[in-house]
Amino acid sequence: MEKWQDNRAWLLILPVFVIVAFSAVVPLITVVNYSVQDIFGPGQRLFVGTEWFREVLGDPRLHAALWRQFGFSALVLVLEIPLGVLIALAMPKKGWGVSLSLVLLALPLLIPWNVIGTIWIIFTRPDIGLMGAALNAMGLAFDHTARPLDAWITLMLMEVWHWTPLVALLAYAGLRAIPEPYYQAAKIDGASAWAVFRYIQLPKMRGVLTIAVLLRFMDSFLIYAEPFVLTGGGPGDSTTFLSIYLVKIAVGQFDLGPAAAFSLIYFLIVLLFSWLFYQALQNVGTGANR
Amino acid sequence: MARITLREVAHSYQVYPGGETDFALKRIHQVWEDGGAYALLGPSGCGKTTLLNVISGLLSPSRGRVFYDERDVTVQSPEQRNIAQVFQFPVLYDTMTVYGNLAFPLKNRGLDGAVIRRRVEEVAEILDLTPQLQSKAAGLSADAKQKISLGRGLVRSDVAAILFDEPLTVIDPHLKWQLRRKLKEVHEQLKLTLIYVTHDQVEALTFADQVMVMYQGELVQVGTPQELFENPRHRFVGYFIGSPGMNFLPCRVQGDAAQVDGVGIPLDPEIAGRAAAARGALELGIRPMFLEVHQAPAEGRIAVRVKTVEDQGSFKIVTVKLAGYSLKARLPEGRPVPEAEAYVRFPLDRTRIFCDGRLLS
Missing domain, CATH: 2.40.50.140 (Nucleic acid-binding proteins)
Structure with a gap:
């Protein structure tokens, strides 16, 4: 085929450039801009270099929030991925049960995030909440507004309830895509249920599980609305995650410079870990790095 | 190794079959002799794969009995029947090496490590897979993958029969010929009962001693390629062969x-x-x-x-x-x-x- 050279072709991709510029590049550059200046008001600004970065990196409250954040994301992955896969394995493969279980699973995903927080506040209230009151009636003191451990338990329950269905749906789609002869061959080879899972189902779910891990890591690492509504970051700072702390600095104290510097670091951490997860999941078990 | 007998077998995928047309297999009454090379030939949808799955035990027939020698295996699983099956698309355990794939059926049966090693090496030798034994199975070509699927059947020295469900569909034409010759070699060397499903008459006629032509759920004729050619017993055989x-x-x-x-x-x-x-x-x-x-x-x-x-x-x-x-x-x-x-x-x-x-x- 003959190759055509025509610079007017640039016009065709111009809309994409404009959209990406206004939706991603300009805001990002603005953040970079804020992160190296001290802004007192319109027209009053001072270049400060790396001062905000040094301030933010030395902030002990931020360190605490970062570790809390890693702990939260790790718990989310450790709980939701295996649980989601188990649910997917247990789901019916045909008949009316399929539609029913899909609808039931999808329900939590359809609820707005701040409403989820509200639902769980009511559910766990020690005086009237179904769970909170029941636990207290059994003699187990439970109050997520006063006790950090209770706040974490509530938060994890809410998070698992809310997002495990996503993992389950992805895993289920991956399982359904395995052609029948794989199971037939395994039967003929005399494979146990565990061997079928380990050598057929798990490797065949690699793609969907990679997506599940990445989505759950990014979402949990950036989590804001649910814990903000449920605990507001408390009691004390015990559930103050990075984005909650970030909003406190940016909106609460109006420290745009440190907030911008912090945002950039935050962004890089998410990017770095997503890349690490992606590489690890693509290569595990393929012998590519041997 | 075994002689396989199907007695008055019929199969329907419906729970309550009505008339004749609800049956994928109508009435199969046939013997597959021990050590024979058979081809099941017929157009798509004629019931070849259903028949194969009834023989292997992946399906239990709605009616009739299946015998291996004198043993009634009608309700036994493929594992109990000790059968091997090669599918249309190569089925591999992607994360394992070629060695791991070939050893898998033996490991599942709890055999001794040294025995497994010896069997796998023998089979790899027969199938020319020895150089690839330590490589990952996922990266190999389609014909090598299909040989591994076959190898997983051959490693079991006591396998009753090996069934092939259109195994050459995804293989390049020039490799098809090689692989078919390999199959014939394996058959002559090991004297196993082979049943080969195909809709390609050339494949059926070159591979098998006995060709069974299927049409609409029935075996319309069983015979040598020459018999089928010269004396087609059914209009369909005349039309389909040649x-x-x-x-x-x-x-x-x-x-x-x-x-x-x-x-x-x-x-x-x-x-x-x-x-x-x-x-x-x-x-x-x-x-x-x-x-x-x-x-x-x-x-x-x-x-x-x-x-x-x-x-x-x-x-x-x-x-x-x-x-x-x-x-x-x-x-x-x-x-x-x-x-x-x-x-x-x-x-x-x-x-x-x-x-x-x-x-x-």
């Missing part, structure tokens, strides 16, 4: 001749007698190879019009018009090709009469 397939002309029989739209074609008196007694729609059938085409009229020759001539290299296919019907004839290279007019002769010993699709003999 290239081009058999010619069929609807006819009536009067005296010692078949009448096709007023044209008389002489028949063997014995066949004519039986045809006259038969009830049902009669058809005359002849292979293109046996239909003689001449340039000059003579006794017993019938005048026809030549429609087209196709040159196929070593022979020509002549299409002629007899009464309202088209007939194909295969002309060896070097024979003069008639142009507009020709005369065909139906040799008595090659002309067959079918009644409702079945051969009168």
